Amino acid sequence: MPGAFNALTARSIEKTGFDALYVSGAGLSNAVYGLPDVGMITMSEAVAHAHNIAAAVSIPVIVDGDTGFGEAMNTARTVREMEASGVSGIHFEDQILPKRCGHLDGKELVSAEAMAEKLRAAAAARTDPDFLIIARTDARGVIGFDDAVDRAKRYLDSGADAIFPEAMQNRDELARFAERVNAPLLANMTEFGKTPLLSLAELRDMGYRMVIYPQTALRVAFKAITTMLMDLRRDGDQNGWIDRMQTRAELYELLDYDGLTKVDAAATKK
Numbered sequence: 001m002p003g004a005f006n007a008l009t010a011r012s013i014e015k016t017g018f019d020a021l022y023v024s025g026a027g028l029s030n031a032v033y034g035l036p037d038v039g040m041i042t043m044s045e046a047v048a049h050a051h052n053i054a055a056a057v058s059i060p061v062i063v064d065g066d067t068g069f070g071e072a073m074n075t076a077r078t079v080r081e082m083e084a085s086g087v088s089g090i091h092f093e094d095q096i097l098p099k100r101c102g103h104l105d106g107k108e109l110v111s112a113e114a115m116a117e118k119l120r121a122a123a124a125a126r127t128d129p130d131f132l133i134i135a136r137t138d139a140r141g142v143i144g145f146d147d148a149v150d151r152a153k154r155y156l157d158s159g160a161d162a163i164f165p166e167a168m169q170n171r172d173e174l175a176r177f178a179e180r181v182n183a184p185l186l187a188n189m190t191e192f193g194k195t196p197l198l199s200l201a202e203l204r205d206m207g208y209r210m211v212i213y214p215q216t217a218l219r220v221a222f223k224a225i226t227t228m229l230m231d232l233r234r235d236g237d238q239n240g241w242i243d244r245m246q247t248r249a250e251l252y253e254l255l256d257y258d259g260l261t262k263v264d265a266a267a268t269k270k
Contacts, residue, residue, distance in 0.1 A: 089132025103193030123159030
């Protein structure tokens with residue numbers, strides 16, 4: 001599931017053949033608000049962002065629910081609001097607020113029981129039994145691998161449908177986690193983090209059933225945008241970038257411009 005930081009990126013993900021996509025909290029913080037991913041985005045902002053993306057595509061959308069935007073009852077409300085927004089699932093993490101990126105040092109955890117309470121509330125709040133609730137544990141980078149395994153098992157007992165072990169530090173840890181936790185597992189293949197970048201086939205063979213690439217499209221896009229802007233400032237024109245641009249026709253196709261034109265024509269037909 002590649003990460004979509006806006007609705008147009010989501011359309012690109014669907015158009016290129018992916019079966020699902022991911023909405024990263026970091027992508028929302030970074031691309032929409034120009035902020036670091038440290039828990040400054042509100043639940044309402046996250047729900048509106050998720051709704052805009054889900055409305056643009058027909059494939060399932062999984063959303064980063066951060067810490068549930070509060071305690072157990074806040075987590076329950078987040079599930080209701082996200083479910084109503086049209087997404088197919090959400091993950092919650094066991095960090096305290098203010099949270100940190102999962103691949104940075106200095107994270108702190110809530111107690112396992114506090115996280116279990118959130119998950120029980122989340123499971124009770126959903127109205128669609130197919131709405132996926134994923135429990136993310138950041139314990140590997142705070143307490144250790146064994147605690148991450150223990151927490152994962154407790155979270156499954158508390159109502160989570162799947163587990164997201166964040167910041168595993170090598171291939172062996174990813175494999176051992178899958179051996180010890182009997183559940184659908186999600187692997188995070190974010191770049192420049194603590195986890196090595198493995199292929200989809202490798203992760204599938206280990207037992208992982210979901211793989212997210214949360215910031216890949218954003219990092220590529222903004223590297224290209226920055227380079228283009230430097231060239232534009234230096235050269236005074238964009239001619240050197242024409243062959244690397246999406247054309248007007250390609251953009252209109254991605255936007256289904258013709259489909260909207262047909263709707264407009266039908267509406268005005270007499």
